[in-house]
Amino acid sequence: MNLNVTQDNLYLFLPSKISWMAEMLSEDKKISISDAVKEIYASEVYRRLEKEETKLWHLGPVALYEEMK
Numbered sequence: 001m002n003l004n005v006t007q008d009n010l011y012l013f014l015p016s017k018i019s020w021m022a023e024m025l026s027e028d029k030k031i032s033i034s035d036a037v038k039e040i041y042a043s044e045v046y047r048r049l050e051k052e053e054t055k056l057w058h059l060g061p062v063a064l065y066e067e068m069k
Contacts, residue, residue, distance in 0.1 A: 020061030
């Protein structure tokens with residue numbers, strides 16, 4: 001099976017990564033999951049993550065979280 005990631009289907013990869021990142025951020029900062037999700041969506045890492053050409057979507061949630069810190 002040949003899977004090509006494009007800007008049109010990248011959104012399929014993001015929810016699970018954001019979920020894992022939100023749990024880590026919530027635990028580290030002692031904030032709610034919803035506040036953690038808001039912080040992630042407002043971050044520079046997320047702005048880069050949502051652009052296919054950056055290839056940041058290749059990284060796992062732990063690496064992305066470290067990038068955000």
